Amino acid sequence: MNNQEKFKRTYDEVHAPEELLGKVMDLQMEKREFKTRNMVKAAVCAIALGLGLFGAGNGICYAATGESLVTKMKVVINGEETQQDVQWTQNGDVFHGEVVIPSEDGSSVTVLTVSDDIPENMHVEMEYQEGGTEGADGTVTEDTVILEINEDASVNSVAVEKQESVSGNSSEKEKKDVSANSSGNMDETE
Amino acid sequence: MDKTEYERIAEKYLDMVYKIALSHTGKDTDAEDVAQQTFYRLLAKKGGFSDEEHIKRWLIRVCINECNSLFSGFWRRNVRFFSAGSDQPAEPEDSGSDGDEDPVFAAQENKALYETVQKLPPKCRIVIYLFYYEGYKTQEIAQILKMREPTVRTRLVRGRKLLKEELKEAWDYE
Numbered sequence: 001m002n003n004q005e006k007f008k009r010t011y012d013e014v015h016a017p018e019e020l021l022g023k024v025m026d027l028q029m030e031k032r033e034f035k036t037r038n039m040v041k042a043a044v045c046a047i048a049l050g051l052g053l054f055g056a057g058n059g060i061c062y063a064a065t066g067e068s069l070v071t072k073m074k075v076v077i078n079g080e081e082t083q084q085d086v087q088w089t090q091n092g093d094v095f096h097g098e099v100v101i102p103s104e105d106g107s108s109v110t111v112l113t114v115s116d117d118i119p120e121n122m123h124v125e126m127e128y129q130e131g132g133t134e135g136a137d138g139t140v141t142e143d144t145v146i147l148e149i150n151e152d153a154s155v156n157s158v159a160v161e162k163q164e165s166v167s168g169n170s171s172e173k174e175k176k177d178v179s180a181n182s183s184g185n186m187d188e189t190e
Numbered sequence: 191m192d193k194t195e196y197e198r199i200a201e202k203y204l205d206m207v208y209k210i211a212l213s214h215t216g217k218d219t220d221a222e223d224v225a226q227q228t229f230y231r232l233l234a235k236k237g238g239f240s241d242e243e244h245i246k247r248w249l250i251r252v253c254i255n256e257c258n259s260l261f262s263g264f265w266r267r268n269v270r271f272f273s274a275g276s277d278q279p280a281e282p283e284d285s286g287s288d289g290d291e292d293p294v295f296a297a298q299e300n301k302a303l304y305e306t307v308q309k310l311p312p313k314c315r316i317v318i319y320l321f322y323y324e325g326y327k328t329q330e331i332a333q334i335l336k337m338r339e340p341t342v343r344t345r346l347v348r349g350r351k352l353l354k355e356e357l358k359e360a361w362d363y364e
Contacts, residue, residue, distance in 0.1 A: 002362060003322065003361060003362050004322050004325075006299075006300075006303060006360075006361075007303065007307075007318075007322035007323055008322070008323055009297075009300060010295070010300040010303045010304050010307075011209055011304070011319070011323045013293055013294070013295050013296065013300060014205075014208075014209055014212065014293045014304070015205055015208075015293070016204045016205050016207075016208035016209075016222075016225065017218075017222070020204065020208065020222050020225060020226070021200070021201070021204055023222075023226055024200050024204055024225065024226060024229045025197060025200060027226065027229055027230050027233055028193060028196060028233060
């Protein structure tokens with residue numbers, strides 16, 4: 001018997017343990033479970049990342065612009081019910097909500113609300129006539145109506161502010177009626 | 191790789207992988223770890239094999255790589271074990287089959303040969319195993335182990351010499 005035969009005869013008696021064969025066969029199952037676990041982890045991480053980015057984005061926007069969340073508010077303009085975006089800002093404990101309602105000719109009406117908290121289901125009704133006011137220099141300015149609305153959605157005060165000038169338009173002073181009503185109150189301003 | 195093919199390869203080559211790992215590491219616990227790791231690599235492998243020899247060589251190569259990784263780890267390189275009552279740390283590579291269960295052999299001369307081979311330096315051990323048991327030529331061993339053929343021959347000669355010195359008449363001159 002030569003050396004190779006002796007060697008082969010010796011190592012033919014060496015075998016992998018039975019448990020090892022079982023473990024090696026079970027690797028397939030472990031790999032599948034590992035894959036599933038990884039997929040779940042990846043999905044959770046993606047969702048968490050998305051939420052994180054959303055929150056961080058809002059935070060950055062808030063920090064950069066001082067603005068807060070935008071919510072929808074029901075506003076009735078000249079009897080027509082509309083949904084408007086309300087831009088909320090916070091000043092201490094007081095929240096300010098602002099609605100900008102663009103008109104067909106480009107003028108806008110701004111409604112300001114002041115309350116301790118963001119009111120839910122606020123109902124604002126308003127009527128106004130579009131137009132402008134001629135300034136001393138001959139330019140036409142658009143009027144902005146500012147309403148302060150209490151927490152109970154009742155109108156607190158009404159004011160008119162001059163907006164940016166609109167040049168080139170014919171000057172025709174018109175009466176501008178704006179009414180805001182959330183609890184039966186109606187105000188008028190010029 | 192589909193389940194059937196994996197199971198076929200595992201059943202056919204597990205013994206071979208285990209013996210190579212045992213030849214390289216000298217410890218059955220390490221050999222089992224290496225064998226599992228090798229077959230895990232097989233599961234993760236993308237792409238198939240051209241033939242049976244391709245499978246065999248791939249498994250041998252991966253098994254040896256895993257053995258090398260085992261000994262290049264931080265734990266192996268930096269942790270030494272001391273035997274009770276001894277001031278000298280036991281070298282992991284020279285520990286042989288101490289503390290492990292040796293295979294049971296039918297003949298005493300087989301056991302003597304196995305123990306002598308296990309006492310060889312690991313570099314000689316793997317060359318001797320591939321040459322005598324797997325039947326590879328020195329050139330093929332050089333390809334598998336990614337080393338020069340003269341290096342393989344040197345290690346083969348050295349291994350034979352050590353075996354002859356230890357086994358005397360039980361090992362023929364070559």
